[in-house]
Amino acid sequence: MTELDVTILMPCLNEAETLEVCIRKAQKGLEQCGVAGEVLIADNGSTDGSLEIAAKCGARVVHVADKGYGAALSGGIKDAQGTYVIMGDADDSYDFQSIAPFVEQLRAGYDLVMGNRFRGGIAEGAMPPLHRYLGNPVLSWLGRLFFGIKVRDFHCGLRGFNRERILALNLRTTGMEFASEMVVRASLENYSITEVPTTLSPDGRSRPPHLRTWRDGWRHLSFLLMYSPKWLFLYPGFFILGLGAILSLVLFPGQFDIAGIGFDIHTFIVGCFSVVMATQAIEFAVFARRFAASHKLMPQSQKQSFITEVFTLERTLLFAGCLIVLGFIGLLSCFLQWATSGFGPVEYTTMLRVLALSMTIMTVGVQTVFMAFFSAITEIPTK
Known part of the structure; x- marks a missing residue:
């Protein structure tokens, strides 16, 4: 004393x-x-x-x-x-x-x-x-x-x-x-x-x-x-994800006009890339928070404990696998459509939309697999 x-x-x-x-x-x-x-x-x-x-x-x-x-x-x-x-x-x-x-x-x-x-x-x-x-x-x-x-x-x-x-x-x-x-x-x-x-x-x-x-x-x-993964990664990630998802959903059927300005395939691709960036930011938030908690830089919150219990490594990998399969199906449909044309010219904008969306879904799936394993590494006990 x-x-x-x-x-x-x-x-x-x-x-x-x-x-x-x-x-x-x-x-x-x-x-x-x-x-x-x-x-x-x-x-x-x-x-x-x-x-x-x-x-x-x-x-x-x-x-x-x-x-x-x-x-x-x-x-x-x-x-x-x-x-x-x-x-x-x-x-x-x-x-x-x-x-x-x-x-x-x-x-x-x-x-x-x-x-x-x-x-x-x-x-x-x-x-x-x-x-x-x-x-x-x-x-x-x-x-x-x-x-x-x-x-x-x-x-x-x-x-x-x-x-x-x-x-x-x-x-x-x-x-x-x-x-x-x-x-x-x-x-x-x-x-x-x-x-x-x-x-x-x-x-x-x-x-x-x-x-x-x-x-x-x-x-x-x-x-x-x-020390604030929410403001560094999570909130910007959700904002970009919302923006990218809106652009992708609105423009997937075809061109969309606002005040005489036509938004088409190029804006659709911007939306798809935004979804990829946003997903990465959100996954960084998850990883950073788990890393900080496991190394006692931050206390583990009840919300984090709940998320960790629900989204186990196996469940996350299963979800990511579904995304990869779904994206692969879209990619395969594009390949078959190209094959039916004798691998010659195809209708540009329609196929490109399906191709971009399929690759976006596959990329998010593969990214989630890597994040799940990378995040789980932080839970390995250390002396």
Whole structure:
């Protein structure tokens, strides 16, 4: 059992300019809250005297060899002695003296307490306009849309959490997207999450920040997509499938005119290809979700358990086999029609429609066979 209530954790990579003031504020914050705590510096290879500053100020240091923001924080969380951890950057942009709301909510039983800079106040020049008006709002909105997380400031670096609960998530990312992974995984595991207002000030460093707008923004966005197979694969797949199916059904009998514009065989082929693309996207969603559940990246939902029980490997292969046979029958009918003409010229549009539809059905069937086996591989137990 831990002896301390709170660990204030700061990742550090050459933060000599601002480290001391951050440590002093953190110590003051612990004192004002009246809690037993420590200040822990997760050093990621500093060479500018940061370690000496931390020792002089009475902070504890843990050395993390693996490089990256997330790697440093992971190492620090594992080494922390507090029941609760409050993490924040060591650039003097967050006010560690004002940690009382975080401590209060953690003691109330919340697993994760996020800071909200938009509610607490962002000082002039503290956040680039691109981050303030586009990056953070858009990524936070996507987080709420994809995962139903009621958090308005998805990427606030000042946050508190129950150490044991976060360790149980086995977070894996090593870069800036670690902040997103923590919130997403906590939400998927139905952890209790809340927000408290916090402030953001211009950092006190003379050098540029480690954050790179477009690179790290893309890493956050791609992470959100990869952890949401529904929005990455399933919903786009259903949309394309609906569009392709409508085009195929409407145009299979023959040309269809809208406002004097004739849609014929070429549009029909577009519809058939759309069905193939859509089927692949939907099957990717199934595979990604099963893979994530089997490797404990996401919890297995009741809906997923039901689908897995109903669509066993054998039943899926039987369904795929029926599609292959049906497509082959259509393909065979085209061949016989061609044979009856002495393998000479045939009526172009009619045969091509049957041929395209038959090949589409066969392709979907074969694709489903591969997906069924590929998906089943993820269920093989591993040590």
